[in-house]
Amino acid sequence: MSKKRLIQGNEACAHAALYAGCNFYAGYPITPSSEVMEILSYELPKLGRTFIQMEDEIASISAIIGAAWGGAKTLTATSGPGFSLMQEGLGYASITETPCVIVNCQRWGPSTGQPTKGAQGDVMQSIWGTHGDHAIIVVTASTVRDAFDMTVKSFNFAQQYRVPVVLLMDEVLAHMRENIDWPEPGDIEVIEAKRPADIKSYKPFANDEFLPFGQGARYHITGLAHGAEGFAVSDEAAARELKRMVGKVLDHTRELALHDRYLLDDAELAVISYGITSRPAQSAVDLLRARGVRAGLLSLKTLWPFPDFLIREVADHVDTIVVPELNMGQLVREIERAAGGRCRVIPVSRIDGHLLTPAQIAESASAPREPAIGTQGGKVVHA
C-alpha cells in the first residue's frame, strides 16, 4: 500500500514533475508559486538534473524551450504577473511545437493585485494570451492529489502532442495541505515523445515525432511560419501548417477532455466548475440534493481544447447549468456557447479573493436572474 503524506498543492506539483521525469527547471520566484521552484531547487541537483534561477519570466520560458530542444523534459512555474511576461514565449513554444509545461498558480489581478489571494482570472489568458491562432493545452486541478496527477498528465500531453501545456492552479490549492496516497512509480503512466524511426530523413515539423538537437538530424527552428523542415514559408503553405498545428490539439478534443462527474446521471440542475471551485461546487450539489433538488456536478480538468461535446451532453439533460468562477465570468461564455440555448446558464462570480462557499453556489442556483455583469446575467457574491 502506498504511504500517506500531508503535502501542499505546490509540493505535489514539484514532486510530480520529478515523477514525470522533469530534468530541467528554469524560473523566477513569485507568490503563490514559489514553493514549486524552492523544492525543485534542491531536489533537481540531488538527482543530477538542472535547476536555473533566471533573471525574469521571459528568460524562464525561453530557457525551458531551449532545454526541451536540448532533449530535456522542462517546467517553469509562475503566477499572473510572470505569466503575462511569458506570453511571447508561449507563442514561440507553440509555433516551434516544443513540449514544455508551465504551471500558473493564479492570484488576484490584474498586475500586482493581491499576491496572497486566489482567483481564476487567467483562464482566457491561458487559452488566448499569446497572439495568433495557436496550439496549446490548458488543464486545471482541484485537490492536492489532483495537482500531482495533472502535473504528470501535463508532461504527458506536452510530449504526446508537442505543445506547451499550461496547468492552472490557484493560490488556495497551491498552499493547501491534504493527506494524499503518495503515488509509487508505475501508478501513473508517464508518456515520452515519439522518436522518429529514421533519423536521416527526419523532418521536425512533419508530425508529432520529436528528435532533439544533437542526435543526428540537421534542421532549422524559427518563430517564422515554417514548413516541415523548419524553413520559412508563406501564403497557402503557412495556412496549411497553421491548420495542422492547431488541428493536432482540436482534433483530439475527446481524448484530451479530462473531467469528473458527480451525481450527474439523473440531474435536472448541473453545476459546471473547474479547479478549486469544484470543491465548493461538490458541496453545493450535496446541499441541493438534501433540499430535494436533483443536482449534479461536471468538473472540468481540461479547459482547452474546450470540450463542447461534454457541455452539450449535459445541456440536453438539465434545465439549468450553474457556472461558479473566481472571476467575473470567463469560462461561462464558452459554456453558454456550447450549451447553445438548450438550457438556462447562470454564472456565479466571486472576486474578493476568497472561495465561493457551497451555500453561495446553491443559492445562486435557485435565485432569479440578477442585473447583468457586462453582457451576461448573473451575480457577483461577497462574504
Add this chain to the structure above:
Amino acid sequence: MSNILKDPIQIRFSGAGGQGLITAGVILAEAAMMDGRNVVQTQTYGPEARLGSSRAEVIISKGTIAYPEVTSPDVLLCMSTEAAKKYGAKCTPETVVIFDSTNIGPEFTSPGRVFRLPITETAIKVGTKVVANTVALSVLNSLVPVVPRETLAAAIAARVPSKFRELNQRAGEAGEQLAAGLLATSA
C-alpha cells in the same frame, strides 16, 4: 466538553503573522492524519512576512472533505484583538472559543463558549513567546480532544527542529496544565 465525535470537525486558528498559527494548523493536521483521518489545512494571510492578519484552518473527517475551508468553526482560537474582533462574532453557541488573554482584553466577547487563557504569557514563562503556538495547540487539544495527546506530542516533535524539541515539549505540557487549571476551576 469533548467534540471528538463530531465529524467533520472544523478548527480555525486566527491571529497575527509571525505567531506560528499556520505551523500550528499544519501540526494538528499531521496529528489527525497520523490518527488515520482525512485532513485539509488552508491558510489566509496578507503580503507581510510579519504582523498583518493570519488565519489557518483545519478540517478533519473520516470521510471525504470537499469544501476545504471552515464554514462554521467548532473550535476557534484567537491570538490577537484583530482576530477576536473579526472572528469572535462568527460563532454559534456551541463553538469552543479560546482567547489568548495576554493579548485580548475582557471587552472582547463571543456568542460561543469562551475560554480566556494567558497563552503568550505562558509561552514567555516557558522560555520564549515563539512557542505560543505550541502552548495554544496543547490548550486546544486539552479542551477539545481532537487527537490523542501522544499523537499531538509526536506531531509537534516531528515538525520542530531537533534543538527546539525539548522547549516545545515543555510548552506543550504548560498548555495542558493551563487548560487543566481552567477545567478544574470551571468544574
